[in-house]
Each structure stands twice: as C-alpha cells, then as structure tokens.
Amino acid sequence: MRSPRLLALALGAALALSACSGGNSAQPQGGEGTATSGGSLVVDTAFSLETADPGNTYDPTGNTIAKALYETLVDFKGSDVSTPVPGLASWTQNADATQFTFTLEGGHTFSDGSPVEASDVVFTMQRVQGMKEAKPNFLLNGITVEQVDDTTVRFTSATPSLQLPAILANPALGIVNADVVKEHGGTTDGSDTAKAYLDTASAGSGPFVLDAFDVTSQVVLKRNPKYEGDEAPGYDRVVVRNTSESATQLINLQGGDSQVALDLNGDQVTQLKDGFTVASVPSASTIFLLVNQDPAVGGITANAQFAAAVRSALDYSSLLELAGAGAVQATGVIPPGFTGALPTGATQDLAASKAALAASGYDGSTIRLQYPNDYPVGGVEFTPLAERVQSQLKAAGINVELAPAPIATELDAYVAGKEGFSMWFWGPDYADSANFLPFGPGLKVGLRAGWTVEAAPQIAQLATTAGSATDPAAREGDFAAFAQALQEQGPFVPLIVPGSNIATANTVTGAAYNSVWTVDLAELKPTA
C-alpha cells in the first residue's frame, strides 16, 4: 500500500508543478487535462465495442476506432454517404454490376512503413471471409476476391451487387498489413488468431495507431507517423472514453474534461450555449421491437397476429416525445432518407390491436421485454422508452414485464436469437438500403427474431429481388415493397429514428456525423 501512495503523491506533486508552469511551457503536454492545447483530444461515447480488430468488429464504437486505425478501399466524404468516393483505390464495374476492379492509387504505407499492396487487400478480404463467426463476415457473402497484379484487385459476385462500393467503405473491411497479421496468427482459412494481437497494436495505414485498448474504459490512439493519406489527423493523441451516461457526457463537455460528446440527446444539446458547437442531423439508426417467431423462444410472440397487435397498440408520437429534437418516427425498417423508405409509418389503432390480440390467442400472461439499459442510441435512453411501451401495451391488454440488462450481457442473447420480446437498434454499416435487407426472413436480423425463409417465402423473395437489382429505379420500388411487407407481416416493430447530435467544444472543428462510423476522428481539428 505504501509505495503506490508515495507514487500517487509524487504524481500529484508533479502535476501540481507542471500546472504551475502554465502556458509558458514549451513542452508538448500529454494527458487528458491538456487536450485543448492541441496535443490531445478526449471523446466521450457510450461504448459498443468488442475488439480493435477490424475483421471482427461490427459495432458503432468499433467502427469509429477501426476508421481511425485502418484505411478502406472506398470512402465517404463527411456526412454524405449517398456517394462512395475512392479511398485507397478507384474502381470500375461491368454492366451487370457483378465485377468490380479496384486499382490502388499507391503511395499509402502501413504504420511500419511498408507499402499497401494488392496482396494486403486480398488477404484482408479473405481473412474476413475465412472467419465464419466474425461479425462482418456476411459483408462479403458470395463475393470472390482475387489479385490481378500488384496494384489491382478484382471482386466478383454471382449476383448484381450495386452496393459493393458502399460495403467496402465499412471500417470492418479496413486493409490490414498482411505480413504483420500473418506473423501474429492471421490466416484466411478460418483458424485466425490475430485478434488478440490486434487488440494490443494496430496494423493499418490509417491516420492513427493504437496506443492502448480497454474494451470497458477507454481507447487511446496516437498519430501514425507513417501516414501518407490526405486526412492527416489534427491531434497527436485521441482518447475515446466509455461514458455510458449521456448526462455525464454533458457534464464532462461543459466542464472541459472532454471536447467531444457523441451521445447527447435533444434535451441536452439545447443546454449548450456559448462555447460549444452542435452538429445535429437525423441519425440512420432505428430503435425497434423484436417479436420472436420461434415458438420455442418466444411462445405466444411467435403468433403472427401478436406482432400485428403490438404494432397497432403503440402511440408513436408519444414515443417520439421521449427522443427529443431531431428524432422522427421510424416508418419501417428502412429509415427516412434511404432508398425505399416508406412515407408514413404505423399508426395507433387500439380496436385493430385488440382484434389481432384476440386472434392470436394471447391469454393475458406476462411477457418479458428485454433491452440494453446502458446504451443510449442517438441520446435516447432505452429504459424510459421501454417503460412507455410497457404502459401503452398494458392499455391495449398486453402485460409486459421489463427485463433490462447491460448491453454486454444482453447482446449475446439477442445475436443468438434467444430473446422472445426485446427492444434493440440497428445502425447501417454501409450506406445503402441493402443494409436493411438483413431484417428479411432467414437473414442476419431476421434470424435473431427466429424468422426463417420457410416462415415467409414471399418476403424472402422480395429481399432477394431488392438485393440483386441492377436498375436504380426498379431497385427503389423493390426496396419499398420489401419494407411494406415487413410493416404488414414482419416480426419487427420499428419505433423511432433518433436524432444524432455531435457536440464539440469550440476549440474543435470538423465534426460531421457519418452514419457508418459516427465520426471520423481524423477530421477533428483544433480551431486555428
């Protein structure tokens, strides 16, 4: 006990002394407290993070980190995710949209100084394809990647894949240094063990390198001295902290403890007056109710009429009230602004709800509503939302018991499709409506609701049609038909699309919300 105390005393004294030296110090200062001096930046967000290995990451915070550490073949500019732009490479495609040829622009180097080559690209993609259990694995389903020459890579798919460039902008497909990753257990045959290494050090060509990684508390990024791209970071050091309470994020920001807060809600940003900037845009995340279609998991919820009863029991405008400024009602699984989004959402109809409930054979028993209670989405806390859903469902005759848990314990059950009735969110991972097809039967999110292809073959067909369209005009209609079918028969009840607020101290500029990676840390610069 004694020596740590002495150490703490010594540290305290050193801090006090350095504080006395004040602004006259010519030394570049580290530490979170001196973030505004240009050296480092502190970002507060509620972590949804499992790893710093891009090939295994598929979470909002994970994407933000991966975006900073790794470069992707395709990029988006600022907030605009409608048009993919060249990143590490430019590309051409054939008429059927089945073959995409990427040519590396060259000049990019990894953090160890070696150049980014086509072999790295192929290794990265095949590694993700090999890891069947990895979350981003599905991104490259049905796609063949082959190296043409040192600077050219060809992606081939059996079906038209207009969304491929947008997919390749996902930070999960950030290019890793093949030599380094192979040295630490990286393979393409599924036996990959490089995740452990990539949680301690990065192997990318992004503007930052990994300095320290703790999945529960904070991630520290350092400037990559070998970075050769055109988005040089504005800070030498970025600390991304896990601050699960948005109220704490607000206090930290106001008190100067952090410079960026990613999860403030609409009520909170209105309190930020002089000295702060708020970038407020509708997010692309959707908060929805999942009604499991597997009788073994959900029991009564597996009855199609039950989902219909829930859908028409809710008063959506009253739910929206809890989401604050910027939020809109979710009109379907495709949020407004994306191709195929429906113009109007479900409305409350208690008579229809009661009829559907009676038809479902519901006996008044209590149903558990599971949800993560420590992960606000776009500043929307799940607990009040769930409480209001519970109260509205009660008025419609459905008895619900709330069963909140931390996201870390809840996520596995959700992903494994073990939750009968739950409240979750879905954020786009690439900016294309194809990103919402996983809600379809037999697909990623659909299966989490126990919804198989056999249960709804027509809707599965609609998803296939929408996913394989080559004509943009027809494609929009296909997506709308898919969304409409889900609104009528699907096991999901989309509730709200929260607003997204990135609040920054005025000492920081360049914050722009991006629906794929939330914020590009390299774009944040100190105010001149």
Next chain:
Amino acid sequence: MSLDGALTRRPRGAWLRLPRVWRSPLAVVGAAIAVAWLVVAVSAPAWVPYPPDAQQLPRLSPPGEGTLLGTDALGRDVFSRLMTGASTTIPLALGLVVASAVIGVVVGAVAGWFGGWVDEALMRLTDLVMAFPTVILAMVVAASLGPSLYNAVIAAVVVSWPQYARVTRSLVLGLRTLNYVVAGRLLGRSPVTSLVVDVAPNVVGPVVVLATLDVGAAVLLLSGLSFLGLGAQPPTAEWGSMISGALANFDAWWIGTFPGLAILTVVMAFNFLGDALRDAVDPTSRTERTAVGVASAPQSVELPVEEDRP
C-alpha cells in the same frame, strides 16, 4: 417489539429500561421520522395524488409547476413515486433485517451454546461470509439469481446475517456458564429449553439494538442494488432506481434529489433510534440499577456493533 409500550410503562426490573437517554432530542427526532415513514409506507398507495406509473403529466416539469415535487422524464409524478417507493423499500428492509437477525441469532446461539466443532464450523462459515465486501457479495448473489427486488432482498440477507451470529455467539458464550443458567440445567432443563428460557431474554436486547441500527444499512443496500439495476426493475417506484433514472436527466435535479433525501432521512432516523436503544440497554448507563434483578440482567453485554461490522 413495542417501544412505545416500553416507553410509557417502564417495567421495573425488565431487561429493557428506557432511561433518560431515550428522551434525548435525537431519539425523539429519529422516532418521529421513522414512525412518519412507516405510516407513509403503509398508507401511501391510498392517498398519493397520481398512480406511481401513470405517464399523464407534462415531462420534466419542475417542482411547484402543477405538482409538488415535479415530474420525471416520462411525465410521472415524483411525489407519488416517492411515497409509493416507501411502501416498496421500507417493508422489504424491515423484512430483510428480521430475516437476517433470525438466521444470525439461530446460528450464533447454536454455535455459542454447543461449542466445539459446531462452533468452529459455524463461525468459520460466518467469517467466510464476512470476509467478502458486503456490497460486492450482494451484487454477485443478486446478479446470479437474476435482477429483481426479491432476489436483492435474498442477497442482502445472505450478506447481513453474520453480524448477528457473532454478537449472539459472544453473548451466549458468556451466559451459558453463569450460575443461574447452570442451575437451570441442574434442575433438569433441556439444552433447548435452557437456551430459550434462560439465555434468549438476555440476547434479545442487544440484537434488537443491532437490528434497529441495521435497518438504515438495509435500506441503503437495497436502494444501492436497485440503483445498480440488480434490485427493483422499471417501472417499479423504488428510491434507488428513481435515482438511477435521474442520471439520464441530471439537470432535472428534482428527480434524484428527493429520493436521495428520503433514503437519507430513513437511514438517519433508524440510526438515531438504534443509538438511543443502545444507550438504553448499555449496562454502563444503568447507574440506578439496584441489586434486585441482577441475576437476570445481562452481565457481559457489550455490543461489538461497530467493530464487527465490515
């Protein structure tokens, strides 16, 4: 036990006297607040202005603007929830204290009376439980049973019985060799009868004091578990979970402040009560005691209350 009865009758020679310490301002304030909260706990559902779960008022309106203590993020009346919260927390806290006391007294009495390997085994078990930090162990138990208010009570019982066991054991150990107890045995009383008739009356006083002091700790523990999401589940009106919900609306100070004050007053009131009771049964404060009844008075009643609590 009936404090009020004891206060008015002051039975001569009984194990519990309520001398002038009982008339101290703190004791009176403590008793008044505790009684007030008990009344609220029993009657609140009957007279609160709104149902505790009704989401019918404007959201986040401050105190005084239509409601006494403001409304929360869902437009529920904070005052109604606060009062209803008393009927959730206080009975459970009392119940958990009684349960821990009963378990602890039985374990301690058995260990102290029979001694030997029984004593060793039971006391090492007690030490084992006490070795864990209270809140951490309670969190582990509550989390493994699944979060709910009743599991939180079970968790709290699991962590709070050892102190009673220790106190009881030390008292029984001292009492069982006293002449009147030995005499009782020689007259043919069975161990159990002797334990109940001769020993128990001298154990009850200190245990009641300990239990009264422990009510405050129980309220804190239950609210703490609820605050952490391991106790009361939403939308139950419970003080700890009300404070937890207030975190998301930190600037709406009224949501969290009043439940916090409620916990504060309950804990303080029972601590005052417990202190007064302890003074009452502490032999050093009984200067007026006469020789009559010495045989039935606790001889070695020292309350290792503070030292033994983790």
